Amino acid sequence: MTTTAQGPERESLELDRVTIRFAGDSGDGMQLTGTQFTRTAAVFGNDISTFPDYPAEIRAPAGSLPGVSGFQISFSASDIHTPGDAPDVLVAMNPAALKTNVVDLPPGGALIVNSDAFTPSNLSKAAYTANPLTDGTLKQYKLFQVPISTLNARALEGLEMTSKQVDLTKNFFALGLMFWLYERSMEPTLKWIDQKFGSRPVIAEANRRALQAGYSYGDTTEMFHETYRVPKARLAPGTYRNITGNEATALGFLAAAHAAQRPLFYGSYPITPASDILHQLSAYKTFGVKTFQAEDEIAAIGATIGAAYGGSLALTGTSGPGVALKTEAMGLAVMTELPIVIVNVQRAGPSTGLPTKVEQADLFQAIFGRNGEAPMPVVAPATPAECFTFAVEASRLALKYMTPVMYLSDAFVGNGAEPWRVPAVGELPDISVPNAVKGEGTFLPYGRDPETLSRPWAVPGTPGLEHRIGGLEKLHGLGTVSYDADNHHRMTVLRRDKVAGIARDIPDLEVFGPGQGELLILGWGSTYGAIRSAVERLQAEGKSVAQAHLRYLFPFPENTGDVLRRYRTVLVPELNLGQLWFVIRGTYLVDAVSYGKVRGKPFRISEIVDEANRLLAERS
Amino acid sequence: MTDIVTPAAPAKLTRKDFVAEQEVRWCPGCGDYSILAQTQKVMPDFGVPKENIVFISGIGCSGRLPYYMNTYGFHSIHGRAPTLATGLKLARPELMVWVITGDGDALSIGGNHFLHSMRRNVDFTMVMHNNRIYGLTKGQTSPTSEFGKRTKSTPMGSVDRPVMPLTLALAAEATFVARTVDTHTEHMQHTLEAAGRHRGASYIEVLQNCNIFNDGAWREFTERDVRDDRMLVLEHGKPLIFGKDRDKGIRLNGLHPEVVTIGEDGVTEADLMVHDQHAEDPYLALMLSRMFWPEYPVPVGVLREVERPTHSDLVDEQIEQAIAKSGPGDLAKALLAGETWTVE
Ligand SMILES: Cc1ncc(C[n+]2csc(CCOP(=O)(O)OP(=O)(O)O)c2C)c(N)n1
Ligand code: SF4
Ligand SMILES: [Mg+2]
Numbered sequence: 001m002t003t004t005a006q007g008p009e010r011e012s013l014e015l016d017r018v019t020i021r022f023a024g025d026s027g028d029g030m031q032l033t034g035t036q037f038t039r040t041a042a043v044f045g046n047d048i049s050t051f052p053d054y055p056a057e058i059r060a061p062a063g064s065l066p067g068v069s070g071f072q073i074s075f076s077a078s079d080i081h082t083p084g085d086a087p088d089v090l091v092a093m094n095p096a097a098l099k100t101n102v103v104d105l106p107p108g109g110a111l112i113v114n115s116d117a118f119t120p121s122n123l124s125k126a127a128y129t130a131n132p133l134t135d136g137t138l139k140q141y142k143l144f145q146v147p148i149s150t151l152n153a154r155a156l157e158g159l160e161m162t163s164k165q166v167d168l169t170k171n172f173f174a175l176g177l178m179f180w181l182y183e184r185s186m187e188p189t190l191k192w193i194d195q196k197f198g199s200r201p202v203i204a205e206a207n208r209r210a211l212q213a214g215y216s217y218g219d220t221t222e223m224f225h226e227t228y229r230v231p232k233a234r235l236a237p238g239t240y241r242n243i244t245g246n247e248a249t250a251l252g253f254l255a256a257a258h259a260a261q262r263p264l265f266y267g268s269y270p271i272t273p274a275s276d277i278l279h280q281l282s283a284y285k286t287f288g289v290k291t292f293q294a295e296d297e298i299a300a301i302g303a304t305i306g307a308a309y310g311g312s313l314a315l316t317g318t319s320g321p322g323v324a325l326k327t328e329a330m331g332l333a334v335m336t337e338l339p340i341v342i343v344n345v346q347r348a349g350p351s352t353g354l355p356t357k358v359e360q361a362d363l364f365q366a367i368f369g370r371n372g373e374a375p376m377p378v379v380a381p382a383t384p385a386e387c388f389t390f391a392v393e394a395s396r397l398a399l400k401y402m403t404p405v406m407y408l409s410d411a412f413v414g415n416g417a418e419p420w421r422v423p424a425v426g427e428l429p430d431i432s433v434p435n436a437v438k439g440e441g442t443f444l445p446y447g448r449d450p451e452t453l454s455r456p457w458a459v460p461g462t463p464g465l466e467h468r469i470g471g472l473e474k475l476h477g478l479g480t481v482s483y484d485a486d487n488h489h490r491m492t493v494l495r496r497d498k499v500a501g502i503a504r505d506i507p508d509l510e511v512f513g514p515g516q517g518e519l520l521i522l523g524w525g526s527t528y529g530a531i532r533s534a535v536e537r538l539q540a541e542g543k544s545v546a547q548a549h550l551r552y553l554f555p556f557p558e559n560t561g562d563v564l565r566r567y568r569t570v571l572v573p574e575l576n577l578g579q580l581w582f583v584i585r586g587t588y589l590v591d592a593v594s595y596g597k598v599r600g601k602p603f604r605i606s607e608i609v610d611e612a613n614r615l616l617a618e619r620s
Numbered sequence: 621m622t623d624i625v626t627p628a629a630p631a632k633l634t635r636k637d638f639v640a641e642q643e644v645r646w647c648p649g650c651g652d653y654s655i656l657a658q659t660q661k662v663m664p665d666f667g668v669p670k671e672n673i674v675f676i677s678g679i680g681c682s683g684r685l686p687y688y689m690n691t692y693g694f695h696s697i698h699g700r701a702p703t704l705a706t707g708l709k710l711a712r713p714e715l716m717v718w719v720i721t722g723d724g725d726a727l728s729i730g731g732n733h734f735l736h737s738m739r740r741n742v743d744f745t746m747v748m749h750n751n752r753i754y755g756l757t758k759g760q761t762s763p764t765s766e767f768g769k770r771t772k773s774t775p776m777g778s779v780d781r782p783v784m785p786l787t788l789a790l791a792a793e794a795t796f797v798a799r800t801v802d803t804h805t806e807h808m809q810h811t812l813e814a815a816g817r818h819r820g821a822s823y824i825e826v827l828q829n830c831n832i833f834n835d836g837a838w839r840e841f842t843e844r845d846v847r848d849d850r851m852l853v854l855e856h857g858k859p860l861i862f863g864k865d866r867d868k869g870i871r872l873n874g875l876h877p878e879v880v881t882i883g884e885d886g887v888t889e890a891d892l893m894v895h896d897q898h899a900e901d902p903y904l905a906l907m908l909s910r911m912f913w914p915e916y917p918v919p920v921g922v923l924r925e926v927e928r929p930t931h932s933d934l935v936d937e938q939i940e941q942a943i944a945k946s947g948p949g950d951l952a953k954a955l956l957a958g959e960t961w962t963v964e
Contacts, residue, residue: 043959188959234963241960251955258951265711285942287949290710290935294703295736302696302703302733303710306676309694310711332697422960425952460692460708460715463671468640468687470695471679480642481687 012183014229017076019084020178022171023101024093025062026055026069029171034071035417036175036189042242042419043188045232046075049529050244050417051083051602056272056356063117063125068100077231081383081529083416085604089181091174093117093148095126107140112177114170116149144223148173148214155213156206165203169210176214183229186211238421245384245413246273248420249317249343250280252391254287257313259392259428260399265307265314267292267300269322272355273411274345277317297322301329301342308338309469311435311459313395317343320362321352327370330404334374334495336469337446337455339398339405341391346410348600357600358412360525361576366406367554367583373492375499377401378554380408382528385420387413390551396431400505401498402454408553410575412602413526433457438464445469445479446491453498503555509563513539513546519616520567522592524550524580527573527603534608545612550580561588569619571595573608633664640690651802651828652681652749656688658808659718659747663691666716666816673716674708676701678730680722680756681830682749699730702737705744706931713932716816717744724754727763727783738792738821743930745796745815745822750785751830752837759833771833786909786923789823790902796822797905798922801842802829807853807920814922820930841913850913854921859892862917869893870916877907879916897922 020037024030031052042048051072060067074084089110092098094117105111118133132138133145152173156166172189179186189211197204218224243251257264266289268278282291290307294300301316308314316326323344333340346362348354366378377397381390387409394407436443436456445467446455458465467479475482476490511520513535523531528549535547548563550556564570564584570592572581578594585592595611597603638660646652663673675686679698686693696704701719709717719737726734726748737744753771754760760773764785768777789797796818800811808826815822827838841850848864860870861882869892871880880887896904905924912918929937943949 039959043961045961045963237963239956239960239962241956241958254954255951263711265707267707284949284954285939286946287951287954288939288943290939292707292710294706295732298700299703299706299733299736302700303707305696306694306704306707306709307711308707309704310708310715312711314707314711328697329700336694422955425955459712460674461672461712463669466671466691466693468642468689468693468695470677470686470693471697472695 010224011226012229013226014231016078016230017074017080018089018182018228018230019072019074019087020089020091021070021072021087021101021104022091022174023068023070023097024171025096026057026060026067027062028069028093029168030069030071030093033171033175034073036192037178038073038417039192039242040179040184040188041073041075042240044184045235046077046230047080047233047235048073048075048242048418049080049083050074051412052415053601054356056354061125063094063096063122065096065100065126068097070097070101075230077233079233081532082602082605085606091178093171093174095122095128095132098132099126099128102138102141105141109141110144111138111141112144112146112174114148114174115145116147146177146217146223151217152210152213155209159202159206159209161202161206166206169206172207172210173214173217176211177218179211180215180218181224181227183227186215235419236421240419240421242417243384243388243420244276244415244417245381245387245409246276246345246415247280248384248387249391249409249414250277252388253281253313253315253341253395254284254289255388255428256392256395256431257287257289258425259431260313260395261432262311262313264289265292265304265312266290267294267303267307267314267316268318269294269297269300271319271322273347273414274317274319274322274343276414277343277345297325298329301326301340304340305329305333305336305338308333308340309459311457313399314339315341315343317345319345319347320349320365323362323365323369330376331370331372331374332471333404334370334376335471335473337402337495339402339457341394341398341405341407343407343409345414346408348598354600356411358410358526358602359575359598359600360410360527361579361598362408363524363553363576363579363583366408373496375496376404376406376554377499377502377552378406378408379552380525380550381413382525382549382551384413384416384418386551388420392428392431396429397502399431399433400454401452401502402457403499408525410526416526435459435462436465437462442478443467444477446474447477448494453494453501500555503558506552506557508559509548509550509557511546511548511563514544515546516566517544517546518568519543519545519612520564520570521545521547521608521612522550522564522570522572522580522584523547523574524553527575530603530605530608531573533605534612537605537609538612543612543616553580556587561590564588564590564592569593569615571612571615573597573603573611575602633670635660635664637670638663638690640688642687644688645684646681647832649831650681651751651830652685654802654805655747655749655808655826655828656685658805658812659685660689662809662812662816665813668716672714673718675718675720676705676708677720678722678725680725680749680754682720682722683725683756685720699725699728700733701725702730702733702742702746706737706740706742709742709744709932710935713743713936719744719746721746721748722755723748723750723752723762723764723785727785727788731763734788735792738789738794738823740931741793741795741820741928743819743821743932745818745824747812747824747826748785749828750825751828751834753830753834755830755833784909784912785825787906790906790909790924794823795820795924795926795928796922797909797924798823799825799827799920801827801838801920803842804920811921814925818925820928841918850917852911852917852919854895854897854908854919854923856895856897856922859889859894861889861892868917877911877916897925899924900926
């Protein structure tokens with residue numbers, strides 16, 4: 001039992017895990033609210049996982065259904081892998097947010113609504129014919145009606161602000177209330193307000209007051225009978241920070257340039273959900289990072305190839321439609337054997353598709369999407385934190401094997417956040433490779449390292465190595481233009497073998513769970529968390545189920561075929577209609593089963609559990 | 621990053637040093653031979669060690685030129701050479717970069733990159749071989765082909781109007797814009813030299829003959845016996861005079877240039893326009909860029925040459941400013957940016 005200074009007596013309950021979803025109009029600041037709660041939970045020491053879900057329209061009409069923006073955060077005292085299948089608490093700032101989100105709230109879940117927003121006009125924009133707050137349709141939930149707009153406006157009285165400006169701060173009232181309910185400190189957010197609005201004292205004061213008013217409201221109202229504690233998680237020792245996949249990607253490449261001892265170049269054309277990487281790298285000027293916002297994706301990769309030719313660690317980043325434009329230039333990078341990394345933060349396609357939603361449907365494009373025999377290594381981080389490791393790894397492969405490398409992340413892993421144990425600079429691998437210098441005899445621009453089969457990197461400015469490269473086939477060794485049929489065959493096979501040889505230089509595919517048995521669930525990329533949680537659940541039920549998760553999609557780890565053959569059934573869940581499944585069957589002749597979904601949303605744990613159980617029953 | 625060591629005082633190079641051991645494969649009689657020869661000839665004059673020179677081309681007959689230059693060379697993809705050059709210049713501003721392109725390569729598939737590399741003032745020299753035809757693909761209409769031109773792809777005549785490359789380069793804010801002719805070898809050498817010395821985006825249109833698919837494209841005014849009367853050689857600070865007898869000139873009549881004869885109707889040299897290639901405003905250059913045979917003599921030479929900070933200068937300056945303000949980046953600090961917490 002706790003008694004606070006002003007409030008009534010209440011109980012403080014300890015929970016292992018809580019999932020909150022903030023939902024409101026895209027003008028309501030839900031992404032910011034969610035991010036602030038996330039930072040606070042992360043700094044406190046919870047394990048966290050987040051899922052920001054925002055509309056494609058920057059400002060859909062206020063109060064409309066397409067304008068709803070949501071942010072789900074799960075925070076926990078134990079290890080978690082997903083932002084949660086369903087929220088425990090839904091904060092709905094208007095009728096539209098309620099309508100689009102309440103379907104996900106399980107019966108008995110807590111529903112906190114801004115009752116001021118349930119006006120006839122907002123109700124009709126959300127296509128409600130009756131007010132759900134009064135017509136009994138919400139009785140299966142614990143409904144808390146809070147007149148957030150009114151209470152917030154009262155707290156801000158006396159500040160020189162328009163009523164519109166006042167209304168913009170109501171998200172912080174909601175945030176303050178949630179901080180109180182989950183016994184969180186307001187300090188990190190107060191500090192953030194100071195930093196963000198330092199030069200605008202009235203705005204800063206308004207946000208402070210809104211936050212505090214929400215917090216005090218929780219304390220003084222008789223509405224809530226309990227508050228909740230989620231203790232710290234037991235994470236491995238180290239220094240942590242909260243990081244999104246896109247942040248980790250940018251930081252990973254910054255670290256890779258350090259580890260490669262080369263300047264970093266990033267060519268890009270803005271596109272959701274990859275633009276954050278361009279923004280972040282553009283802020284690293286003191287590291288000498290050169291970013292180039294090109295006129296289109298073709299120019300972005302062209303400049304990237306030019307920078308790589310000049311000796312930089314050079315990258316280009318985009319999403320699927322942009323990769324489509326880069327196709328011809330990727331072939332040029334394959335042909336000239338220059339090291340670049342192509343970052344694809346995948347979104348739902350084809351064409352413009354669902355531009356802010358997640359999908360993993362660019363795997364075929366990554367592996368096969370070029371004219372001619374144009375093999376290119378493909379890697380895919382599984383979690384936001386892993387984006388860092390794989391940025392370094394993609395760079396290592398590009399430099400060591402003198403090849404373009406495709407780095408496949410997606411909207412879910414890119415925008416989602418989790419705690420990240422920050423590595424020391426000294427922990428970074430040495431991925432540096434030397435430039436070629438003049439030696440004895442004739443220089444061979446297409447001479448090859450016997451082990452890696454990579455060709456020398458002879459950058460302009462090196463005396464004595466003047467030579468010509470280009471998209472026309474080159475003579476083995478000497479590198480002059482060659483139309484010889486046998487030479488073309490030989491060079492094509494060499495390029496293939498070079499990339500295939502990477503399989504010997506990457507870790508084996510690991511298995512979580514029994515080394516053989518009934519069912520293996522094989523995934524790649526951002527589905528890791530959902531699959532992992534599902535497998536844990538199935539194992540707890542005593543089922544013979546294992547997980548293997550591919551981070552290397554081309555070439556596959558050497559033991560992949562062996563692993564697949566040790567299980568009676570292989571299930572491949574993917575946010576596409578069976579692309580890895582197709583490649584696996586083609587490569588290993590394994591009769592795997594596809595489980596594809598393209599609903600612009602990550603898998604729920606329960607969906608995978610159900611599919612696994614269905615298969616186990618069917619095949620037993 | 622390995623530092624590039626260049627000899628302090630390179631021995632004076634000759635034309636031969638720039639000739640690559642590679643058989644030249646253009647059609648006999650092609651204007652590209654002359655462009656290659658003049659390019660090789662002027663290269664030693666820049667005093668740049670050949671390892672610091674890079675030729676980047678797109679696709680087309682013109683695109684083969686880098687293979688014949690004994691420097692660094694990159695034969696890229698159709699239309700995209702300016703993008704590679706932009707990235708290379710950002711990464712390595714000290715290199716001297718030449719972009720070799722054709723009328724289709726630069727103005728059709730590569731039109732977007734042409735525009736943007738010019739407006740950014742990327743420090744390279746673009747040499748556009750303008751033969752008013754697609755040579756390599758065996759003779760289709762190009763963006764500079766005449767309206768109504770009959771080609772394999774336009775048997776009843778082209779319905780597309782041509783663009784004026786010089787006008788386009790000026791509109792795109794190129795800081796050096798010039799025209800020369802494949803057969804006017806000395807003029808081409810001077811033009812290449814001036815462009816090569818200019819810091820910033822230089823554009824040269826070379827009127828080039830494709831004797832296989834568009835023979836005589838420019839013959840009407842470039843042939844030896846008519847060129848003095850039909851072309852206007854631009855010289856900075858000099859009046860716009862042309863003609864075998866140097867008796868013709870260009871006078872401004874309202875908003876229009878008009879051809880006048882000195883000594884007729886009381887016209888004197890003082891009435892003629894005077895060329896100013898360094899003019900800050902582009903009006904004179906734009907006017908010259910629109911003048912064409914048969915209405916006017918065709919201007920050759922430098923239309924415009926102005927100083928502007930280059931793309932890589934500006935990028936490097938921002939980096940220097942950022943470092944001057946906050947010190948060089950510290951990776952350990954960047955990794956730990958934002959709030960952190962420690963788990964024991
Ligand atoms: C993506 C692509 N599309 C088409 C081609 C075919 N192609 C090669 S050169 C060329 C036109 C070249 O014309 P131009 O730039 O005027 O060069 P020229 O051959 O006249 O010197 C075309 C269409 C190609 N190589 N790549
Ligand atoms: S086709 Fe025309 S441009 Fe091409 S090499 Fe032959 S003559 Fe020259
Ligand atoms: Mg042409």
